[in-house]
Amino acid sequence: MIRVRGLSKHYRVHERPPGVSAAFRSLFHRTYKTVAAVDGIDFDIAAGERVGFLGPNGAGKTTTLKVLAGLLHPTAGEARVDGHEPRKREDAFLKKIMLVLGQKQQLLWDLPPSETFELNRAIYEVPRAQYDATMRELGELLELGDLVNKPARTLSLGERMKCELAAALVHRPRVLFLDEPTIGLDVSMQAAVRDFVRRYNERFEATLILTSHYMEDVQRLCPRVIVIDKGKLVYDGALDDLVTQIRPDKRVKLRFARPVDAVELATYGRVVASDPGESVLDVHKDAVNRVVTQALAQLPVTDLTVENPPLEEVMSELFSRGGDRGGSPAAGRPVDDPPGDKAP
Amino acid sequence: MSLRGTVRAFPTLLRVGFADAVAYRAEMLVWVLATTMPLVMLALWVAVAQGAPIGRYGEPQFVAYFLATFVVRQLTGSWSFYEMNFEVRAGTLAMRLLRPIHPLWAYAAESLAAMPMRVLVSIPVAAIALAVVGRDVVTHDPVLWALWLASLVGAWLLTLFVNLAIGCLSLFIESSMKLMDLWLVFFFVLGGYLVPVDLFPPGVRAVVDWLPFRYQIGLPVELMTGLHGPAHALSLLARQWMWIAIALGATSMTWRLGLRRFAAYGG
Numbered sequence: 001m002i003r004v005r006g007l008s009k010h011y012r013v014h015e016r017p018p019g020v021s022a023a024f025r026s027l028f029h030r031t032y033k034t035v036a037a038v039d040g041i042d043f044d045i046a047a048g049e050r051v052g053f054l055g056p057n058g059a060g061k062t063t064t065l066k067v068l069a070g071l072l073h074p075t076a077g078e079a080r081v082d083g084h085e086p087r088k089r090e091d092a093f094l095k096k097i098m099l100v101l102g103q104k105q106q107l108l109w110d111l112p113p114s115e116t117f118e119l120n121r122a123i124y125e126v127p128r129a130q131y132d133a134t135m136r137e138l139g140e141l142l143e144l145g146d147l148v149n150k151p152a153r154t155l156s157l158g159e160r161m162k163c164e165l166a167a168a169l170v171h172r173p174r175v176l177f178l179d180e181p182t183i184g185l186d187v188s189m190q191a192a193v194r195d196f197v198r199r200y201n202e203r204f205e206a207t208l209i210l211t212s213h214y215m216e217d218v219q220r221l222c223p224r225v226i227v228i229d230k231g232k233l234v235y236d237g238a239l240d241d242l243v244t245q246i247r248p249d250k251r252v253k254l255r256f257a258r259p260v261d262a263v264e265l266a267t268y269g270r271v272v273a274s275d276p277g278e279s280v281l282d283v284h285k286d287a288v289n290r291v292v293t294q295a296l297a298q299l300p301v302t303d304l305t306v307e308n309p310p311l312e313e314v315m316s317e318l319f320s321r322g323g324d325r326g327g328s329p330a331a332g333r334p335v336d337d338p339p340g341d342k343a344p
Numbered sequence: 345m346s347l348r349g350t351v352r353a354f355p356t357l358l359r360v361g362f363a364d365a366v367a368y369r370a371e372m373l374v375w376v377l378a379t380t381m382p383l384v385m386l387a388l389w390v391a392v393a394q395g396a397p398i399g400r401y402g403e404p405q406f407v408a409y410f411l412a413t414f415v416v417r418q419l420t421g422s423w424s425f426y427e428m429n430f431e432v433r434a435g436t437l438a439m440r441l442l443r444p445i446h447p448l449w450a451y452a453a454e455s456l457a458a459m460p461m462r463v464l465v466s467i468p469v470a471a472i473a474l475a476v477v478g479r480d481v482v483t484h485d486p487v488l489w490a491l492w493l494a495s496l497v498g499a500w501l502l503t504l505f506v507n508l509a510i511g512c513l514s515l516f517i518e519s520s521m522k523l524m525d526l527w528l529v530f531f532f533v534l535g536g537y538l539v540p541v542d543l544f545p546p547g548v549r550a551v552v553d554w555l556p557f558r559y560q561i562g563l564p565v566e567l568m569t570g571l572h573g574p575a576h577a578l579s580l581l582a583r584q585w586m587w588i589a590i591a592l593g594a595t596s597m598t599w600r601l602g603l604r605r606f607a608a609y610g611g
Contacts, residue, residue, distance in 0.1 A: 011607065071438050071608045091346070094444035106439045108360070110367035115360050122356035123445045125349055151367075 001175065001207045002045040002068065006077035008231075009038040009063050037063040039231035040077065045209065047174075050201055052222030052239070053211040056319050060231040061211040062101075065177045068209070069099040081175055095124055098173040102180035105160065106167055107152040113163035114148040117170055124171035131170065138166045141196050158189035165196065176200070178210045182217055194220050215311035229319055239311075246318050247309045249282040254295060255303035268295055282309065350449055357450065361457025372461055379417055385538050386410035399543050405569070408481035409540055411473035412565045417537070418462040418469075420499040420561065424451040425524050428511030433519055438608045448508055448599065455504055483570030491577045492567040495559075498584045503560050505591035512595060515602025530555075536562025542571065556591070559584035 013035050016026045038060040045051050053061040066072045067079055070086035070093065079086055084093035107116045121131045138144065142162045152160060161181065168176075178197065182190040194217055201208050212218055218225060218239065225242060227235035235242055252269065254260075259276040268291050269283035283291045288306060295301055366372055389406040392398065401409065428451065431437040440447040474482070483489065510527060513520040532538050535557035541549060552558055563580055566572055572580065 066438070066608050069442060071441055072606070073604045089441065091349075091444040094442065097442075099438075099442055101438070104436060104439060106442075108364055111360070111363055115363060119356060119360045120443070122353040123443050125352070 001047040001049075001082055002043075002209075003080045004041060004043050004064075004068075004078070006040050006042060007038055007064070007067065007074055007079055008036065008040050008076040009060075009067055009072055010075040011035045011037055036231045038067070038074075038228075041228065041231075041233040043226055043233065043236055045207060047207055048201070048205040049224060050198075050208045050210070050222045052218035052225040053209060053228065054218060054225050054315060055211075055228040056315075059228045061228055062179050064228065065099060065179050065209065065211065069097060069177055070094070071099070095171055096173060097175045097177065098168040098171075099177040100164060100168045100179065100181055102161070102178075102183040105152075105164055107160065107163055109153050110151055112149045113144075113152055113155075113167060116152070116163075116167045117148070120167055120170040126171055130172075134170060134172060135166070138169060141199060142166055142192075158185050158192075161185060161189070161193060162196075165193070169200065172204055173206065174204070175207045176209070178208065178212075180212055181210070182212060182214055190214060190217070197221060215315070219311055227315075227318065234318070240308075242318075243308050243311065243314050244285065246314045247282075248285050249309060250285050250288045250306050251309045252281045252283050252288070252292065252295075253303075253305045253307070254279050254281070254299070254301055257300040257302050260299055350445060353445060354449075354453060357445075357453035358457050361454045362460060364454070365458040365461060372458075373465070379414070379421070381532075381537065382410040382413040382417065385413075399540075401540065401543070404477040404481055407477045408473060408569050409565060411469055411477075412482075412568045413537060413561065415466045415470050415473075416496065416499065416561055416564045416568070418466045419459070419496060420503050420564070421462070422455045422500065422504040422507045424455050424504060425507035425511045425520075427451065427454070428508065429514045429519060429521060429524070432511070432514040432606070435608045437606065441603075441606075448595065451508060451511075452504060455500075455507075481570075482568055485570070485574070487574050488567055488570065488572075488577060491574065491581055492564055495564040495567055495577075495581055495584060498581070498588055499560050499564050502556060502584065502588050502591055505588065505595045506556070506560070509591055509595040509598055512598035512602045515598070515605050531557045531560060534558065535560050536565060541566070553580070553583065556587040559587050 011034070012032050014026075015031050015033055016022055037058075041060075041064070053064065055061045063072065067074050068081055068086055070089040073087045081093065082096055084090055084096075086093065107113050108119070117135060120126075121128075126134070139148070142165060144162060144166060147155060147159050147163060148166075152163065155163065165181070176197075181197070182193050185193065197208065197210075198221055200206060208221070210217060210221060223238060225235065225237070225239045226233065227242070249270070251272070255278050256276075260279065262271055262274040262279070265271050265274060265279055265281065269281035269287075272280040272282055274280075281291075292304065292306065296304065386407060386409075389398075389401070389410065390403050393401060393403050393406055397405075428437070431440070437447065440450055443450075483492075506527065507524075510520050510524050513523060534541075534552050534555060541552055541558050541562045544552060559580075563584055566580075567577055
């Protein structure tokens, strides 16, 4: 469905030091630098896949989505979405895709969302019967109720995002690019949006690419992740594999009947946190069974849970490695780290 | 979107555009009435003409000319530039680009959609003008009225394309506000907005005849007030439509080239 080869997007940015004299000098002599927002990335995404785009701020995630949605012309390389070259912005292409930007809106600010829906129906040439059926379905899934009849400016952020999603899906796009769709939403609204996106993907077999700084979004929605850092692809593969490779530890949370000394705990694994009645350990995945058995036998454990380390920590560790990210991308492992290097 | 699809979608674009334009009724009315420069010029020129007529303009002719200017300005105004310039800088043009309809059609529809409100304001002004200065100050020739209609449509198209072409330049230089300001200075001075073009010295008038500004407002006002015979009116109309073709070409070129540089800032 999506094929990207050697895709690059470079910006020419005007540089100017602070101060009045620098401002005056810049009138006559300007200096520019070229910023490689996306720098030669390759990947393929199959129809119906849900893929998470991860990376720190400025990594090139949104730029990649904008190129795939036809908003930006690539500097080099090739991008194809369902056989279309996005930069040509053909009608057939635009009718198949939608990009939802969490920080931008397509709803008409002073009018009820129903007017934006109607406008999209006309622009996307959606037959009336299909439009009515889609809006009924979206209304139920998103619990829109009478929100659609209030001016968009009077809606809360969460209500507006629900309506943004509905407006974006009037034409039932087959490829959905979601850029930070849950930004600024409270926890329950984030969960509602995630749930809706998953159901839309399943119901219409739509291909979905998501960027989000909320790792929960990615964990819950995307079996596969593509990680970009400084414009280069550093990982492409299963989320679980990424976690295992970067952090081969499991996180063991223990609750005790009486305080346990941190020094004693350190013999079981790396102590992440230790309070009198509760401690957190990182234990290598191969040693988890043994450590758990020992802890249950030797410590006054009242409760014990084993889970993956938080994705935020995994990503932070991946990005903090820095260094040269050069080399060609390889599926299923960090691009600059040969397999096996991460063994403890 | 195909032309057929665009035509089919256009009524909805106009309807939604109208609803958007009248969302703030009071603001819209104030905005329309704020286009009062012709009324200021009317007072000024009538005072000047009290001593003796200037050229062929006595007091009634000035009243007719500037009330006609007010009406024509209402019917041919376009503010698409300001919308476009903002959207390019804020990156919100992206939302238009995602839709399968050419954004320039959407700007045109929004500009047209504000028209009914402007017509509502213009009708009383036109009625007052006729009541105050009488029917003799406007042409009675049906051919000239037909040409006036063509020039009115032309003035709107020219103003729209100028707005869009200068708006497209913001894709190259991030903000083309000053260019628009500069254009407006020429429009006000040379377009017949502040001074009737036929009061210029012959040399200046010969130059103004070949510039686009007069065809944005002056020509429909002149035809309305019976300043030209049919032959001369046709020749001026041809020049107006030549400028429309040039402005359309400029809009199309700056859009095509500028879009490659669009950075879609933010979000």
